[in-house]
Amino acid sequence: MSALSNIKNRQRKNLFFKATIIVMASICAIPLALVLFYIIKQGLAALSWNFITKLPTPIGVPGGGILNAIVGTLMLISIATIIAVPIGIICGIYISENRNKKFAGLVRLCAEILQGIPSIVIGIITYLWVVKPFGGFSAFSGGIALAIMMLPVVVRTTEETLNLVPNSLKEASLALGVSYSKTLRKVIVPCALSGIASGVTLSIARIAGETAPLLFTAFGNPYLNLDITKPVDSLPMLIYTRAISPYEEWHQQAWGAALVLIILIFSISLLSKLIIKKWKVQF
Amino acid sequence: MTNNKTQVSFKNSYRSDRIFQVTLSTAAYLLLVLLVGILITLVLGSIPTIKSHGFNFAFDKVWNPIMEEFGALPFIIGTLLTSLIALAISFPVSMSISLFLGEYFKKGSISSLFSNILELLAGIPSVIYGFTALFFIVPIIRWIEIKLGIPAIGLGIMTASIVLAVMIIPYAASIAREVLKLTPNDLKEGGYALGATRYELIRYITFPQARSGIMAGTLLAFGRALGETMAVTMVIGNANVIPKNIFDPANTMASIIANEFSEASSDLHMAALIEIGLLLFLITAFFNIIGKLYIKRLAKK
Numbered sequence: 047m048s049a050l051s052n053i054k055n056r057q058r059k060n061l062f063f064k065a066t067i068i069v070m071a072s073i074c075a076i077p078l079a080l081v082l083f084y085i086i087k088q089g090l091a092a093l094s095w096n097f098i099t100k101l102p103t104p105i106g107v108p109g110g111g112i113l114n115a116i117v118g119t120l121m122l123i124s125i126a127t128i129i130a131v132p133i134g135i136i137c138g139i140y141i142s143e144n145r146n147k148k149f150a151g152l153v154r155l156c157a158e159i160l161q162g163i164p165s166i167v168i169g170i171i172t173y174l175w176v177v178k179p180f181g182g183f184s185a186f187s188g189g190i191a192l193a194i195m196m197l198p199v200v201v202r203t204t205e206e207t208l209n210l211v212p213n214s215l216k217e218a219s220l221a222l223g224v225s226y227s228k229t230l231r232k233v234i235v236p237c238a239l240s241g242i243a244s245g246v247t248l249s250i251a252r253i254a255g256e257t258a259p260l261l262f263t264a265f266g267n268p269y270l271n272l273d274i275t276k277p278v279d280s281l282p283m284l285i286y287t288r289a290i291s292p293y294e295e296w297h298q299q300a301w302g303a304a305l306v307l308i309i310l311i312f313s314i315s316l317l318s319k320l321i322i323k324k325w326k327v328q329f
Numbered sequence: 330m331t332n333n334k335t336q337v338s339f340k341n342s343y344r345s346d347r348i349f350q351v352t353l354s355t356a357a358y359l360l361l362v363l364l365v366g367i368l369i370t371l372v373l374g375s376i377p378t379i380k381s382h383g384f385n386f387a388f389d390k391v392w393n394p395i396m397e398e399f400g401a402l403p404f405i406i407g408t409l410l411t412s413l414i415a416l417a418i419s420f421p422v423s424m425s426i427s428l429f430l431g432e433y434f435k436k437g438s439i440s441s442l443f444s445n446i447l448e449l450l451a452g453i454p455s456v457i458y459g460f461t462a463l464f465f466i467v468p469i470i471r472w473i474e475i476k477l478g479i480p481a482i483g484l485g486i487m488t489a490s491i492v493l494a495v496m497i498i499p500y501a502a503s504i505a506r507e508v509l510k511l512t513p514n515d516l517k518e519g520g521y522a523l524g525a526t527r528y529e530l531i532r533y534i535t536f537p538q539a540r541s542g543i544m545a546g547t548l549l550a551f552g553r554a555l556g557e558t559m560a561v562t563m564v565i566g567n568a569n570v571i572p573k574n575i576f577d578p579a580n581t582m583a584s585i586i587a588n589e590f591s592e593a594s595s596d597l598h599m600a601a602l603i604e605i606g607l608l609l610f611l612i613t614a615f616f617n618i619i620g621k622l623y624i625k626r627l628a629k630k
Binding site for chain 2: 056057059060063064066067068069070071073074075077078080081082084085133136137139140141143149150152153155156157158159160162163164165166167169170171173174175194197198201225226227228230231251254255256257258261262265282285286289290300301304307308311312315
């Protein structure tokens with residue numbers, strides 16, 4: 047009798063634990079739902095064709111859009127991608143190819159530490175390296191800051207994907223007399239291309255929402271600017287400055303900009319998933 | 330003649346191999362130089378305050394740029410306090426999620442739903458968290474402060490901690506989930522064969538096995554929380570004093586840099602901010618390296 051009640055007790059405990067886990071785990075859905083609901087509700091009210099194709103108007107003048115910030119964000123992302131992707135991929139190839147060397151381990155550790163550096167510190171560094179010597183805030187410096195943030199992510203994903211490519215492919219290619227560089231360029235890297243491409247798109251989604259490194263580099267600019275030596279606005283910067291302003295109108299615009307930014311980031315991440323799904327090479 | 334041609338092509342491929350190898354190692358060295366360069370730049374930039382304030386910099390309570398008094402203690406305390414509270418809030422939730430995904434629902438639509446929620450949470454930019462918190466969490470905290478009878482500002486350590494907690498949940502949960510997966514299957518099977526319930530299995534087998542990994546994940550999440558900037562800057566209230574209770578406005582190391590760097594009043598002021606950046610870099614790197622080493626050792630086992 048007591049043994050039976052003991053078992054019942056244990057089972058009850060088991061059930062209770064499971065219920066607790068499910069409830070606690072479900073809590074994480076609340077902030078997501080709140081953030082998304084609020085952004086969509088408030089953002090849709092602000093969103094219109096004019097909002098994404100017009101420049102901002104002075105406070106008090108109705109209308110006005112965020113074209114400068116959209117263009118700025120695209121510019122910053124492009125600069126960062128052009129700088130970080132080639133270096134990152136080559137570096138990832140190095141680490142994966144020299145897996146057993148101590149130096150490769152050191153470089154991997156460097157990438158891990160770089161990834162952990164707070165974004166605001168990257169902002170300081172870029173200010174000291176680029177903004178100060180060149181005498182002013184610029185889109186170029188903002189792109190550099192984002193590139194430094196992006197670089198370790200590209201390195202890590204490249205390395206991880208290349209590690210999955212079986213050695214037999216490489217051995218077969220080398221045995222056929224293909225040179226080492228050609229083996230890598232024509233056999234190994236194409237095999238891992240979908241993984242690398244998806245990693246790159248994911249890293250773009252990461253940096254698209256970064257604000258802290260842009261505070262003292264790209265700075266912000268109420269006008270449309272395509273010159274990389276001049277400051278540009280960006281969506282996160284615009285959200286930040288308008289969110290902490292006291293004006294109700296500006297808050298509205300910040301919600302609209304937040305919606306645009308979220309849509310941009312989520313579609314880039316979705317693209318990264320599609321790449322993996324569509325072109326995944328199975329071994 | 331043909332022999333000659335093959336030789337030329339061999340030479341060519343040899344040369345392109347060399348170029349290729351050099352390119353690879355150049356990029357690798359570049360990464361190393363980048364990290365060392367960052368460290369050196371931060372140290373060089375903070376020399377003026379290291380000279381004038383020495384070790385007291387980290388222990389002085391007063392931060393007054395106009396009088397050129399720079400003590401980083403309020404910000405160090407603010408950073409540690411917000412991160413610790415955030416960790417305490419997020420730990421039960423992130424642990425539950427990792428058990429949920431790592432033990433109870435390993436596959437299927439519920440599992441992929443939760444993975445997607447985590448991914449979306451991780452994808453939302455910091456500035457949007459801060460913005461939403463201004464309109465959601467600040468009024469709630471203000472209401473609590475009125476009930477408690479303390480000045481109802483709404484901005485402060487508590488608000489920042491809650492936002493931080495939400496932001497580190499996906500990070501901590503995904504690491505803990507990976508760690509739980511490392512529990513050897515034969516141990517689990519042995520436990521079940523002895524008639525253990527799932528709860529008992531988790532309590533007596535999975536958890537003791539995964540303890541150091543969970544510890545490592547917590548350290549990594551802590552490191553992430555320390556350096557978080559924008560969301561914290563927007564809701565912490567920006568006060569350059571040591572907070573007296575957990576609802577007081579304060580500043581973290583990251584938020585003081587975000588607030589004052591672009592309008593630094595003097596060279597010494599800027600150097601002081603760079604030194605705070607250096608400290609922040611060293612602290613986060615420390616937690617990162619310890620956490621990563623822990624996990625690496627665990628994975629080897």
